Amino acid sequence: MSTPAPTARDANLAKIFQVDSSVRDNQKIVENHKKAADHYHLAAKRHLEAARHYQAGLHEKAAEDTVAAQGHSVLAHEYQNEIAKTAALNGKV
Secondary structure, three states, X not given: OOOOOOXXXXXXXXXXXXXXXXXXXXXXXXXXXXXXXXXHHHHHHHHHHXXXXXXXXXXXXXXXXXXXXXXXXXXXXXXXXXXXXXXXXOOOO
């Protein structure tokens, strides 16, 4: 048994689902950009707090802030990787 040739209706449905997929991917990229930005913002705040603590001689608190800043940077970088993967898989780069 052979498969029937695609109809115009099939082609239209394919376009609709392609758009839906593209919209979902774009939303995912937007959300990941926002999450990355949030984590970079938190990392910057913790770095500034660490600097203030070091100036005040509070080295233990400064070290805690430094570790927290590094954690936020790592999370932000992971969101950036997800953005790149999504874009690459959809031919946007």
